[in-house]
Amino acid sequence: MPAFERHVFVCTNTREPGHPRGCCSAKQSGLIREQLKAEIERRGLKRKVRINQAGCLDQCEHGVTIVVYPEGVWYGFVKPEDVPDIVEQHLVGGRPVERLRLPDGCVNTERCPHRGGGVTLGINLPR
Numbered sequence: 543m544p545a546f547e548r549h550v551f552v553c554t555n556t557r558e559p560g561h562p563r564g565c566c567s568a569k570q571s572g573l574i575r576e577q578l579k580a581e582i583e584r585r586g587l588k589r590k591v592r593i594n595q596a597g598c599l600d601q602c603e604h605g606v607t608i609v610v611y612p613e614g615v616w617y618g619f620v621k622p623e624d625v626p627d628i629v630e631q632h633l634v635g636g637r638p639v640e641r642l643r644l645p646d647g648c649v650n651t652e653r654c655p656h657r658g659g660g661v662t663l664g665i666n667l668p669r
């Protein structure tokens with residue numbers, strides 16, 4: 543069997559209500575994962591694209607968080623209605639969905655404005 547061309551990791555981590563960082567499962571990440579799986583199957587892409595359930599990707603303030611490899615494209619604030627664009631544009635067409643991408647200044651940095659530290663950086667916040 544040939545290797546998968548892409549892995550899509552969807553954070554489905556759950557935290558207790560009121561946690562300061564929030565969690566992706568409270569923002570419908572389970573539904574988003576199921577939608578992605580269904581759409582990949584419907585298009586006959588199951589042997590090329592693998593939809594994976596992930597634990598916390600440490601981008602909690604940006605949830606629902608998804609990362610696509612091998613490109614390393616990070617998506618944030620993903621909602622169920624965004625699934626068709628992710629599948630059609632990125633997973634089929636090879637073009638990341640720019641409106642859903644997290645800015646570099648948001649990924650893996652304490653200075654991210656969503657963590658309360660980047661307001662002075664002038665970063666344009668997605669959604």
Ligand code: FES
Pocket residue numbers: 553554555556564565566567597598599600601602603605607
């Ligand atoms: S809970 Fe989803 S990235 Fe941390």
